[in-house]
Amino acid sequence: RPQLLSVDQFSRESVEALFQVADIMQPIARRQKISRVLEGAVLGNLFFEASTRTRVSFGAAFCRLGGSVCDTTGFTFSSMAKGESIYDTSRVMAGYVDALVVRHPEQGSVAEFARATNIPVINAGDGPGEHPSQALLDLYTIQREFSRLGKLVDGAHIALVGDLKYGRTVHSLSKLLALYKGIKLTLVAPPGLEMPSYVIERLGKHDMVIEQTDDLEKGLAGADVVYATRIQKERFQNESFEGYRPDFQINKALIDSACGADTMIMHPLPRDGRPDANDLSTDLNLDPRLAIFRQTDNGIPVRMAIFATLMGVDGQVQRSMRDATW
Numbered sequence: 001r002p003q004l005l006s007v008d009q010f011s012r013e014s015v016e017a018l019f020q021v022a023d024i025m026q027p028i029a030r031r032q033k034i035s036r037v038l039e040g041a042v043l044g045n046l047f048f049e050a051s052t053r054t055r056v057s058f059g060a061a062f063c064r065l066g067g068s069v070c071d072t073t074g075f076t077f078s079s080m081a082k083g084e085s086i087y088d089t090s091r092v093m094a095g096y097v098d099a100l101v102v103r104h105p106e107q108g109s110v111a112e113f114a115r116a117t118n119i120p121v122i123n124a125g126d127g128p129g130e131h132p133s134q135a136l137l138d139l140y141t142i143q144r145e146f147s148r149l150g151k152l153v154d155g156a157h158i159a160l161v162g163d164l165k166y167g168r169t170v171h172s173l174s175k176l177l178a179l180y181k182g183i184k185l186t187l188v189a190p191p192g193l194e195m196p197s198y199v200i201e202r203l204g205k206h207d208m209v210i211e212q213t214d215d216l217e218k219g220l221a222g223a224d225v226v227y228a229t230r231i232q233k234e235r236f237q238n239e240s241f242e243g244y245r246p247d248f249q250i251n252k253a254l255i256d257s258a259c260g261a262d263t264m265i266m267h268p269l270p271r272d273g274r275p276d277a278n279d280l281s282t283d284l285n286l287d288p289r290l291a292i293f294r295q296t297d298n299g300i301p302v303r304m305a306i307f308a309t310l311m312g313v314d315g316q317v318q319r320s321m322r323d324a325t326w
């Protein structure tokens with residue numbers, strides 16, 4: 001059964017094959033070409049947590065390939081509010097739609113949806129677990145920008161910064177980076193929000209140098225990519241947000257002092273845009289090193305490639321393309 005539940009299911013070869021499909025999708029994502037390889041197919045977009053990018057871009061990607069989308073957002077608007085189980089919900093949805101994209105606050109819950117059905121299920125974020133499609137579009141963005149600069153992902157220095165404990169995007173991205181050779185990964189987190197040991201142990205099995213620090217300037221020094229994440233206060237259990245250092249902000253002064261002219265500055269978004277937030281500062285908005293909106297743009301071709309591959313139509317896309325006329 002074709003599913004996308006974790007980046008663990010990828011090899012370097014299968015990642016690169018998916019990126020080749022994403023490259024083919026670029027003219028459709030840019031609205032220069034049209035393809036209707038998913039005409040007649042219906043997507044169930046089930047989001048039990050807040051989302052803008054993932055929900056809308058999965059929906060738009062499916063529609064741009066000719067399919068239609070049924071959207072459900074929040075527990076209030078699903079019968080889970082009446083106590084319906086994941087198993088029953090998934091079985092019911094499989095009778096209505098041809099693929100499911102699911103975001104849910106509990107780690108492992110999207111795999112539970114997948115076990116109950118034979119249609120493709122895509123993990124759009126399972127609590128603090130994984131966010132595989134985000135990590136794929138992040139790696140795709142890194143690879144495209146590195147290629148423009150004549151650099152390889154192999155041997156890159158990547159700094160992952162912020163809430164590495166609850167940030168599911170960094171759990172998935174770090175494991176994807178482990179498929180490449182000679183990566184130096186610097187994990188920069190405030191005390192108490194470090195990368196979980198089960199992720200570090202998994203990374204330790206690969207050809208990767210891992211350093212951990214809570215010193216922001218030291219952690220960013222010489223990085224090819226600075227990947228910032230939001231402090232996920234909504235997932236805090238015993239942690240006190242007030243206890244964390246107030247200077248954990250990535251801003252222009254810090255980037256200018258610690259990084260080079262070609263450093264990519266990334267973030268999965270959303271970010272906390274308040275001036276004193278421990279997040280990616282808006283004072284970098286006009287800096288060409290800021291890749292955040294190139295990441296969001298790449299969400300469409302990568303998610304189109306995911307659908308086309310899981311639904312077995314990736315080989316038909318190129319010959320089905322025609323010019324957009326609007």
Ligand code: CP
Nearest residue numbers: 051052053054268269
């Ligand atoms: N990056 C991401 O998952 O954003 P949303 O929460 O808006 O989907």
